[in-house]
Amino acid sequence: MSVEGNLCVVGSADHGLQEYDITRGMLTRSLYAAKYGHTEWVTTVAHLRDGTGRCVSGGMDSKLCLWDARIVRCKDLLGHTMSISVVKARSDGIIVSGSYDKTLRIWESRAGREVGVLRGHEAPVLDFVYTNNCILSGDREGTVKIWDTHRGDCLRTIKRHKGQISALCGCDDEGLALTGGQDGVLNIIDLRTFDTESRVLHRSERGVGALTNIVYSNHVQTIVTAGADKKMQVIDARSGFNVRTTLTDHTDFIYGMISNEELVISTAGNGKLQVHDLGSDSLLYELVTGKNAIRCLYADESRLVCAGDEGNCIVYNY
Numbered sequence: 316m317s318v319e320g321n322l323c324v325v326g327s328a329d330h331g332l333q334e335y336d337i338t339r340g341m342l343t344r345s346l347y348a349a350k351y352g353h354t355e356w357v358t359t360v361a362h363l364r365d366g367t368g369r370c371v372s373g374g375m376d377s378k379l380c381l382w383d384a385r386i387v388r389c390k391d392l393l394g395h396t397m398s399i400s401v402v403k404a405r406s407d408g409i410i411v412s413g414s415y416d417k418t419l420r421i422w423e424s425r426a427g428r429e430v431g432v433l434r435g436h437e438a439p440v441l442d443f444v445y446t447n448n449c450i451l452s453g454d455r456e457g458t459v460k461i462w463d464t465h466r467g468d469c470l471r472t473i474k475r476h477k478g479q480i481s482a483l484c485g486c487d488d489e490g491l492a493l494t495g496g497q498d499g500v501l502n503i504i505d506l507r508t509f510d511t512e513s514r515v516l517h518r519s520e521r522g523v524g525a526l527t528n529i530v531y532s533n534h535v536q537t538i539v540t541a542g543a544d545k546k547m548q549v550i551d552a553r554s555g556f557n558v559r560t561t562l563t564d565h566t567d568f569i570y571g572m573i574s575n576e577e578l579v580i581s582t583a584g585n586g587k588l589q590v591h592d593l594g595s596d597s598l599l600y601e602l603v604t605g606k607n608a609i610r611c612l613y614a615d616e617s618r619l620v621c622a623g624d625e626g627n628c629i630v631y632n633y
Contacts, residue, residue: 316360316611316613316620316622316628317360317361317362317370317613318337318362318613318620319362319364319368319370320368321336321337321338321339322334322335322336322337322343322362322368323335323337323613323620323622323628323630324346324360324362324370324372325360325611325622325628326357326358326359326360326372326374327356327357327626328356328357330347330352330353330354330355330356330357330374331345331346331347331352331353331357332345332346332347332352332357332360332370332372332382333345333346333628334346335628337618337620337628337630340630344387345387346372346380346382346387346389347387348387348388351380351387351388351389352380352389353372353374353375353376353378353380354374354376355374355375355376355398356374356375357372357373357374358373358374358375358398358399358400359372359373359399359400359401359402360372360373360402361402361403361404361410362404363404363408363410363424364404364405364406365406365408365424367384368384368385369381369382369383369384369424370382371392371402371404371410371424372402373399373400373401373402373412373414374398374399375398375399376398377395377396377397377398377399377414377416378391378392378393378395378399379391379392379393379395379399379402379410379412379422380392381410381424381427390427392410392412392422392427392428392429394420394429394432395412395414395416395418395420396414396416397414397415397416397439398414398415399412399413399414399415400413400414400415400439400440400441400442401413401440401441401442401443403443403445404424405445408423408424408425409421409422409423409424409430410422410423410424411443411450413440413441413442413443413452414439414440415439415440416439417434417436417437417438417439417440417454418432418433418434418436418440419432419433419436419440419443419450419452419462420432420433421433421467431467433450433452433460433462433467433469435460435469435472436452436454436458436460437454437456437458438454438455438456438458438479439454439455440452440453440454441453441454441455441479441480441481442480442482442483443483444483444484444485444492445464445485446485446486446487446492446506447485447487447490447492447506448463448464448465449461449462449463449464449470449492449506450462450464451483451485451492451494452483453479453480453483453494454479454480455479455480456479457474457475457476457477457478457479457480457496457497457498458472458473458474458476458480459472459473459474459475459476459480459483459492459494459502459504460472460473461473461492461504461506461509470509471509473494473502473504473509473511475494475500475502475511475513476494476496476497476498476500476502477496477497477498477500478496478497478498478525479496479497480494480495480496481495481496481497481525481526481527482494482495482496482526482527482528482529482540483495483529484529484530484531484538485531486531486533486538486552487533488533489531489536489552490505490506490507491503491504491505491506491552492504492506493529493531493538494529495525495526495527495528495529495540496525496526497524497525497526498518498524498525498526499515499516499517499518499524499525499526499542499543499544500513500514500515500516500518500526501513501514501516501526501529501538501540501550503556512556514550514556514558516540516542516548516558517540517541517542517543517544517546517548518544519544524542524543524544525542525543526540526541526542527541527542527543527568527569527570528540528541528569528571528572528581529541529572530572530573530574530579531552531574532574532576532577532579532593534576534577535576535577535593535594536551536552536553537549537550537551537552537559537593538550538551538552538556539572539574539579539593541569541572541581542569543568545563545565545566545567545568545569545583546561546562546563546565547561547562547563547564547565547569547572547579547581547591548560548561548562549561549562549593549596559596560596562591562596562598564589564591564598564601565581565583565587565589566583566585566587567583567584567585567587568583568584568608569581569582569583570582570583570584570608570609570610570623571609571610571611571612571621572612573612573613573614574593575614575615577592577593577594578590578591578592578593578599578614579591579593580612580614580619582604582608582609582610582612582621582623583608583609584607584608585606585608586603586604586605586606586607586608586609586623586625587601587602587603587604588601588602588603588604588609588621589601589602590602602631604621604623604629605623605625605627606625607623607624607625608623608624609621609622609623609624610622610623610624611623616633617632617633618630618631618632618633619631619632619633
């Protein structure tokens with residue numbers, strides 16, 4: 316799911332995308348046609364940050380589709396050879412995509428062409444984030460790579476997780492990168508020295524667990540993690556990265572989590588959405604969005620948008 320202004324685009328397993336006007340609450344376009352679009356599941360989508368309303372989607376068919384802002388037409392961006400796992404767009408017109416073919420590819424959106432490839436991962440790339448003029452990428456074997464965004468060089472390779480990378484987060488003002496894995500461990504990387512600290516946060520007594528989400532609130536300098544154990548750990552970034560509070564309000568697997576100033580918003584497999592206050596470390600309220608998992612979230616100063624397994628786009632006003 317991607318939100319830009321009043322437009323929300325949601326991709327689906329039916330090979331298509333739906334564009335909604337979330338102010339008027341209506342479907343505006345279906346991004347799928349006989350000559351244009353994906354031939355497999357849509358796995359990721361992002362709006363271009365250039366004010367045009369264009370978006371780019373990736374699918375299991377190994378291609379990116381760069382969609383026109385007004386009509387149902389796209390340009391195929393070809394280069395990847397396996398399923399696309401993630402795509403993100405920058406305000407300067409650059410698009411970056413990660414794939415199961417173990418590469419990240421860089422595209423220029425105006426010309427719709429590939430301008431670079433980042434190679435070095437030995438397993439499928441699952442996710443990446445921008446932070447402190449770097450790209451932080453993680454793969455299925457637990458390896459994290461830190462890339463220079465200007466030269467495309469790999470600055471450091473870090474192998475501290477057992478199992479795949481399941482969460483990435485940047486803390487720009489702190490000069491830190493955060494990684495989570497299937498081992499239930501949070502790694503804290505100092506991007507100046509590449510020194511790394513580890514915290515075991517989401518692991519049972521049997522040694523089983525996974526850290527599934529990480530968010531950082533610059534407003535209150537607080538890190539929150541979520542795990543397969545249905546718990547959320549609240550960590551103070553100013554006091555040695557120690558756990559301040561454990562939140563146990565969810566009763567199902569936590570699929571999504573975002574922060575919005577002092578609030579952290581999370582969703583679970585049972586369709587429940589919870590809003591916690593990081594000032595008091597307490598649950599403010601819970602919303603029931605449906606009976607199935609909510610996987611995508613977006614929030615700004617007045618709206619909360621979510622989408623999930625029921626195929627709906629739900630908009631709440633604060």
